Amino acid sequence: MAREGLFYESRGEAVKCLTCARECTIREGRRGLCGVRENRGGKLYLLTYGLISSCYVDPIEKKPLFHFWPGSYAYSIGTVGCNFKCKHCQNWHISQRSPEEVPMDSLPPEAAVKGAIGTGCKSIAYTYNEPIITLEYMLDTAKLARERGVLNVAVTNGYIRGRSLDAMAEAIDAANVDVKAFTDRFYKEVCGGASLEPVLRCVEELKRRNVHVEVTYLVIPGWNDSREEVREFSRWVVSDVGADTPVHFSRFFPNYKMLDREPTPIETLLEAKRIAEKEGCQFVYVGNVWSTDLESTRCPSCGTVVVRRVGYNIADVKLDESNSCLKCGESIPIVGRVMKSSRWPFWS
Numbered sequence: 001m002a003r004e005g006l007f008y009e010s011r012g013e014a015v016k017c018l019t020c021a022r023e024c025t026i027r028e029g030r031r032g033l034c035g036v037r038e039n040r041g042g043k044l045y046l047l048t049y050g051l052i053s054s055c056y057v058d059p060i061e062k063k064p065l066f067h068f069w070p071g072s073y074a075y076s077i078g079t080v081g082c083n084f085k086c087k088h089c090q091n092w093h094i095s096q097r098s099p100e101e102v103p104m105d106s107l108p109p110e111a112a113v114k115g116a117i118g119t120g121c122k123s124i125a126y127t128y129n130e131p132i133i134t135l136e137y138m139l140d141t142a143k144l145a146r147e148r149g150v151l152n153v154a155v156t157n158g159y160i161r162g163r164s165l166d167a168m169a170e171a172i173d174a175a176n177v178d179v180k181a182f183t184d185r186f187y188k189e190v191c192g193g194a195s196l197e198p199v200l201r202c203v204e205e206l207k208r209r210n211v212h213v214e215v216t217y218l219v220i221p222g223w224n225d226s227r228e229e230v231r232e233f234s235r236w237v238v239s240d241v242g243a244d245t246p247v248h249f250s251r252f253f254p255n256y257k258m259l260d261r262e263p264t265p266i267e268t269l270l271e272a273k274r275i276a277e278k279e280g281c282q283f284v285y286v287g288n289v290w291s292t293d294l295e296s297t298r299c300p301s302c303g304t305v306v307v308r309r310v311g312y313n314i315a316d317v318k319l320d321e322s323n324s325c326l327k328c329g330e331s332i333p334i335v336g337r338v339m340k341s342s343r344w345p346f347w348s
Contacts, residue, residue: 001106003049005037006136007164015044020083020132021159021198033192034133035098036081049137050108053094054078054128057119059312063127063155064287066297067246067332068174068212070307071314071339074153075116077107078128079137083159085192086180088220088258095129096256109141116150122336123173127155135164142171158202159194165205174212174335176248177203181217181224182233190223190258200236207241212335214246216287219264219272221252230272234279243280244333249273251288283333301330307338314340 007018017024017032024032026039036048058076060069080102082095089095094102107115116124124145126138131154142152151173158177160168179199180191187194207213217233219225237245249272252264269286273294276284286294290311297307304327308316318326323334 001050002038002040002045002047003136005044005046006139006167007162008044010042013039013042015039015042017044018162019135019160019164021161022083022194032083033085034081034083034130036079036133046134046136047099048079048081048104048134050106051079051099051104052077052107053080053102053104055105055107055115057121058125060123060125060153061295061309061312061314063125063153063176064216064248064285065153065174065176065212065214065246066248066285066295066307066309067214067283067334068153069122069151069336069339070334072122072336073120074123074125074127075112075119075121075150076125076127077112078126078131079134080104080129081133082130082157083133084130084157084194087190087256088218088252088254089256090253091128092256109137109144112141113144113148113150116145117148121150123151123153125153125155127153130157130159132156132160132164132168135168139167139171156202157191158199160202161198165202169206169209169211172211174214175206176214176216177206178216178218179203179233181220182229182236183224186224200240204240207245213241214248215241216248216250217272218250218252219269220258221261221264221268223261225264225268225272227271227275230275231279234276234281237276238280243282245281246283246285247276247281248285248287249276251286253288297332297334299325299328299330299332301325302328304328306332307334314338316340 009016031038154175273284282300295309306318317340
């Protein structure tokens with residue numbers, strides 16, 4: 001299922017991959033850091049086009065996207081590999097493996113769109129591992145999906161720029177971007193030699209292109225949980241992305257190569273939420289914690305709970321047809337109709 005890549009430059013017998021912000025120079029017969037792009041005879045090939053390791057019907061809230069067709073389902077697909085080497089990755093069994101190490105099934109773009117429609121999903125989510133590294137597959141699938149009225153969602157680390165970012169921004173309707181920390185040190189030492197700047201520029205550009213954007217910040221004790229860092233992150237959201245951008249502070253649990261940390265204390269997450277709200281973020285959520293209050297949407301004007309969530313289910317909605325608060329009339333920046341009484345798991 002190899003497919004020639006869209007974005008690369010020839011460098012003699014080597015190629016320079018321009019798919020993500022790492023821009024790996026790859027010698028003949030070798031692969032980039034992601035493990036799925038190979039130089040064959042001076043041409044760059046994606047080895048996993050149309051191949052998936054994972055396919056589930058998920059509530060859109062699981063991505064997490066709380067302001068994009070709430071209560072709908074996403075046909076969620078993933079492959080293998082990643083352009084990061086995060087020590088705390090929760091999906092390391094696919095993201096840190098090569099195509100030869102993980103059983104995969106064929107799911108060409110046409111089949112993915114058919115699967116989404118057949119299961120009643122509003123969108124296709126490119127998720128589980130990093131979708132940027134299989135950009136050509138995402139672009140082709142997204143084009144067919146749009147033609148059939150299916151939306152497209154990327155759950156991504158945002159490590160992309162240039163023509164690749166332009167192409168992704170044109171193809172998708174929504175993104176949850178994982179801003180892993182607000183220091184280069186974290187990206188270098190924990191994510192395997194990456195940097196913060198391309199991620200910030202990606203978020204800003206997607207928002208500028210009218211892609212619906214939400215950001216997730218996994219709070220890890222001792223790494224990115226200081227008040228100062230959370231404050232800087234929150235100020236960036238308000239000043240450069242928008243105060244109405246949903247922010248998800250998520251609880252860390254030990255995983256993969258980061259087993260030396262305890263789970264994030266609840267109070268640390270609550271403090272992050274307080275800091276973000278004080279800095280002007282209007283919609284701040286706390287994830288990986290079972291709490292209706294911390295994952296429900298409140299009107300920023302009058303404080304009314306306008307979307308009450310219980311787990312991944314929407315239990316109550318107090319919005320009119322234009323997504324305005326029924327109590328005070330404030331417009332809530334939610335894309336699409338809120339679907340009450342969503343049920344998850346899908347088969348229950």
